[in-house]
Amino acid sequence: MTLPEPRISLITLGVQDLKRATAFYEALGWRRAAPSQPSVTFIQLGNIVLSLFSCEELAKDAGVSATGDGFSGITLAYNARSTDEVDAIVARAIECGGTLVKQPEKVFWGGYSGYFADTEGHLWEVAHNPFFAMDDAGNLKLPLVDHDRYDDAYIADALRSVKSIAIVGASANSVRPSYFVAKYMIDKGYTVFPVNPGQAGKEILGRPVSATLADLPQPVDMVDIFRASDAVPGVTDEILAMPVLPKVVWMQLTVRDDASAERLEKAGIKVVMNRCPKIEYARLSGEIGWSGVNSRRISSRKPMMRSGYQSFGIVAQNDDSDD
Numbered sequence: 001m002t003l004p005e006p007r008i009s010l011i012t013l014g015v016q017d018l019k020r021a022t023a024f025y026e027a028l029g030w031r032r033a034a035p036s037q038p039s040v041t042f043i044q045l046g047n048i049v050l051s052l053f054s055c056e057e058l059a060k061d062a063g064v065s066a067t068g069d070g071f072s073g074i075t076l077a078y079n080a081r082s083t084d085e086v087d088a089i090v091a092r093a094i095e096c097g098g099t100l101v102k103q104p105e106k107v108f109w110g111g112y113s114g115y116f117a118d119t120e121g122h123l124w125e126v127a128h129n130p131f132f133a134m135d136d137a138g139n140l141k142l143p144l145v146d147h148d149r150y151d152d153a154y155i156a157d158a159l160r161s162v163k164s165i166a167i168v169g170a171s172a173n174s175v176r177p178s179y180f181v182a183k184y185m186i187d188k189g190y191t192v193f194p195v196n197p198g199q200a201g202k203e204i205l206g207r208p209v210s211a212t213l214a215d216l217p218q219p220v221d222m223v224d225i226f227r228a229s230d231a232v233p234g235v236t237d238e239i240l241a242m243p244v245l246p247k248v249v250w251m252q253l254t255v256r257d258d259a260s261a262e263r264l265e266k267a268g269i270k271v272v273m274n275r276c277p278k279i280e281y282a283r284l285s286g287e288i289g290w291s292g293v294n295s296r297r298i299s300s301r302k303p304m305m306r307s308g309y310q311s312f313g314i315v316a317q318n319d320d321s322d323d
Contacts, residue, residue, distance in 0.1 A: 002085060002089060002092060003089075003092060004078055004089045004093075004126075005091070005138050006126065007047075007078070007137075007138050007139070008048055008076055008077070008078065009048070009077050009078055009079035009127075009138070009139075009140050010048070010049045010050070010051050010076070010077035010079070010125075010140070011048060011050055011051065011074065011075075011076060011077070012050075012051040012052075012053055012058060012074065012075045012076075012077060012125075013050070013051070013052055013053070013056030013073070013074055014054065014056075014058040014059065014066075014071070014074065014075075015052050015053070015054065015055055015074040015113055016054075016055055018040075018041065018052055018053070018054060020038070020209065021041070021052050021255065022041045022052055023105075024037050025041075025043060025050070025052070027119075028036075030043045030045070030050075031043065031044075031144055033049070033142035033143065033144055034142065034143045034144060034145050034146035035131065035132065035142055035143075036144075039053070039054070039057075040052065040053050041053075041151065042142055043100050043193075044140075044141075044142050044144075047137075047140075048140075049137040049140050049142060050162065050201075051077075055071075055073055056074075058071075058073075058075065061069045061113065062075060062101060062102060062115045062123055062125070063101060063102045064123070071123075072121075072122070072123070074123075075115075075123040075124070075125050076122065076123070076124050076125070077122060077124070077125040077126075077127060078126050078127070079127055079128070079129055079134060079138070079140060080123070080126060080127065080128050080131065081128070081134065081138075083104070083112040083128050085128065086104045086112055086114060086126050086127065086128050087104055087111065087114075088103055089126050090103075090114045090116055090126050093116045093118075093124070093126075094116060097119050098116040098117060098118055098119065099116060099117045100114075100115075100116055101114075101115040101116055101117050101123060101228070102114050102115040104126065107127075110130065111127055111128055111129040111130060111131070112128045113126060113127035113128070114127075140211055144265055145261075145265070145270075145271065147256070147258065147261060147271070147273050147274075150272065150275070152284060154270075154272075155272065155275070155280050155284065156213055157270075158222075158248045158250070158270055158279055159280065159284070161221065161247050161248065161270075162190070162221035162222040162246075163189075163190065163191060163221055163247055164190065164191040164192075164193065164218070164219075164220040164221045164222070165183050165185055165190050165191070165192050165193065165220060165221070165222045165223075165224055165277075166192075166193040166194075166210075166213060166216055166220045166222070166223045166224070166246075167181070167192060167193070167194055167195060167224045167226060168195045168196075168213065168223060168224065168225050168226060168227060168235055169195070169196060169226030169227045170182055170194030170195060170196050170199075170204055170226065171196070171204070172196075172199055172202070172204050172211070177226070177252070177276075178226040178252075179204070179205070180278070181224070181226075181252075181276065181278045182194060182204065182205055182207075183205055184278040184281070184282075185277065185278065185281075185292035186205060186207075188281060192205070192207055193207060193208075193210060193216055193217070193220060194207055194208075194209045194210070195209070195210050195211070195212065195213060195215075195216070195280065196209055196211075197211040197212065200215070211279050212238060213235075213238045213242055214238065214241070214242070215241060219242070219243070219244035220246055221245050221246055221247050221248065222247060222248040222250060223235075223239055223246050223248075223249050223250070224250045224251075224277060225249065225250065225251045225252060225254065225255055226252050226255075227255065228255070229231055229251075229254070229255050229256055229257050232251065232255065232256075232257035232260045233259070233260050234258060235260075236249075236257075236260040236264060237265055238261065239264065239269075240264070240267060245267060245268070245269055246269060247269065247270060248269065248270045248271075248272065249261075249264050249269050249270070249271050249272075249306065250271075250272045250275070250277055251272065251273040251274065251275075252272075252273065252274075252276055253266060253274055253276050253277075253279075254274060254275060256273040256274045257273075258273075261273060279292065
């Protein structure tokens with residue numbers, strides 16, 4: 001006999017205006033999790049996930065009327081570890097006096113779920129969602145950011161929000177990628193601080209080199225990691241020990257460590273992995289198209305020079321901001 005563990009996985013609120021409802025909770029400081037989509041918003045609340053979904057669509061999903069006494073506008077959810085567990089828990093709920101509302105079945109979003117109502121009529125969804133990570137205690141753990149695919153707005157915000165960059169692993173060799181990334185970012189108006197113990201006390205591109213992040217002469221807004229992925233945990237230790245934490249930690253192409261990213265994000269630091277700030281800046285500004293490289297952006301707008309410190313040299317193609 002399979003008994004449900006004493007936990008709630010999701011609380012779903014049926015809303016009339018998803019955009020307005022999402023904006024309300026974001027204004028409270030609650031951040032949308034990466035799995036959110038235009039049709040649904042997910043927000044991690046400790047060990048529980050708050051979900052905002054169209055009231056009409058939520059009622060349709062449960063198979064009840066969206067008006068009258070048939071639907072309260074809220075459902076509770078229990079996430080199971082398998083489809084078999086879904087079947088077993090729904091069956092157990094019925095044995096205990098609950099009412100079957102919707103037989104468990106494969107659903108449009110790729111999972112498997114069913115609904116029952118408790119003795120007071122409150123709706124419970126029991127679901128197996130293969131796309132949501134679950135810890136050993138059965139708690140859902142949704143990432144704040146999808147590090148497999150970044151929105152352009154996320155990357156642009158990271159580049160706009162910083163003025164100073166520490167480049168860990170900066171090279172004095174003019175043919176190394178870290179050298180011309182540093183040169184490019186300096187040319188775009190960023191203040192760059194090279195970090196390389198082998199070059200400490202010397203200069204790279206006219207900038208004094210520090211041995212470690214702890215030796216930087218001032219706080220920085222961003223740390224760009226030009227080290228192998230297995231070195232990232234140690235660099236993360238250094239970053240989290242800094243008196244003033246950076247706003248952004250950027251890991252270069254091929255560099256990724258999800259465990260370190262989670263630690264940094266918990267500290268309130270924005271993380272970008274497996275990307276190059278030089279390439280992203282050039283792509284978002286449109287410069288990369290000058291050499292015939294596909295920027296993955298289509299617009300009928302004429303590129304324009306824009307003024308202001310730390311602004312893109314050319315207006316990003318779908319950017320309507322004035323800064």
